[in-house]
Structure formats: C-alpha cells, structure tokens
Amino acid sequence: MTPCSPALLSLLRPLTPSERCLARLISGVTPIPVPRGKPVSPNDEISTPGPYAGRQRQYRRGRTMITETDKQHLQRCVELAEEALEAGDEPFGSVLVSGDGAVLVEDHNHVAGGDATQHPEFFLARWSAENLTPEERARATVYTSGEHCPMCAAAHGWVGLGRIVYASSSEQLEQWLEAMGAAPPPVRPLPIQAIVPEAEVEGPEPALADRIHGLHRRLHGA
Secondary structure (H helix, E strand, O other): OOOOHHHHHHOOOOOHHHHHHHHHHHHHHOOOOOOOOOOOOOHHOOOOOOOOOOOOOOOOOOEEEOOHHHHHHHHHHHHHHHHHHOOOOOOOEEEEEEOOOOOOEEEEEEEHHHOOOOOHHHHHHHHHHHHOOHHHHHEEEEEEEEEOOOHHHHHHHOOOOEEEEEEEEEHHHHHHHHHOOOOOOOOOOOOHEEEEEOEEEOOOHHHHHHHHHHHHHHHHOO
C-alpha cells in the first residue's frame, strides 16, 4: 500500500464547524434554522401548525429564574385574581412594573360584563402604549397570575413590552379545566413564545399553583 502524504492525511481529519458550514453552502444544502430557546424539559416541547407544518418547533414555556421581588409581584397578581373572583369575574390579575421597579398600573379580569377581551394583560398593553415611551415599555415587566392567552401575547408583542413573569401556565389551566370537566376556552392556548418568539418569559411559580388552582375550582364549583 502506498503511504499517504501528510497533505492527504490532513484532508481526512474531521471538519471544523466552519468547514462543515462552508461545505453545506457549496453543496447547496441549506441548514434547517434552529428554533429559538432550548426547552427546559421534554414536557415543554410543543408542536404548532402553520408554515412549519410537519416540522417540530420548540418553544420554552418559561424558565425558573424568578426572584424574590418577582414573587412579591406575583403574590399581588393572585390577590387581584381573588378580588376578581369575589366580584363575580374570572380569577386573573396582572401588574405592570417599570424598569426602575415602580408599580405603574394593575388590573384584573372584567369579562363578566360580556366583553371577553377585557383581560388584564390586554389592558396593561393598551395602557402602556398610551402612557409610556417605547424605551420605557421595553424595560417594563408584566406580572400575571396566568400565562397570556394568544390575544394578550400578541398585544404585548405589538406594543413592545418587556419581560413577562407568570404564576401559572396555560398548560396547567388546561389540565385543571379538563380534570374539572369544564369547557375549554374558545381560543386555543399557546405558549407566549409561539406568538412572540423573542419574548423573555419566566414561569410558572410552583409555590402559587395550589392557590391559583383553588380559585379556578371555586369559579367552576368543583
């Protein structure tokens, strides 16, 4: 056997990432885009329909980097949800906090009057558009007792609000409603980042799960 020259041996070594990328470009093969964000666990992987039908897209349902300050604001969101339930409404509450840590505005659900769009997260988005600069909106944080529905997530993204921290997820709510035999919501729940891919999302907060679950059990008489 004729020995290989050092130059030939060098061609047989494993390609570097840059060389592999160049080889793909030369061959005309376009790499599949990597989804933004790495799921926390396999349970957080979600497949969504649309232009990527047939391909698995993965979104984070949130992370667990919730600080003590975050927990205080989430506690207030749950208090607002309790106030909503006492007033005959659905138990959801939200708080908008500035980049400097000041509470700007808070609200809870007002859908009992017949307008199903009266969600607190939607109200906070509209309020911020009318009262804050784009820079202030980007630095603000929305705290909420439950993960945004697609309508509220879209409003959040359109007005350019910043971080979202929620106490309970849409997935948890779906599981609770199913267990109680309650009707599912008319709009399909989706992860926030399926609607706003660049959103910075934290949640859920396990310490508040039982309390929020209890509010929904009271709402549905379970």
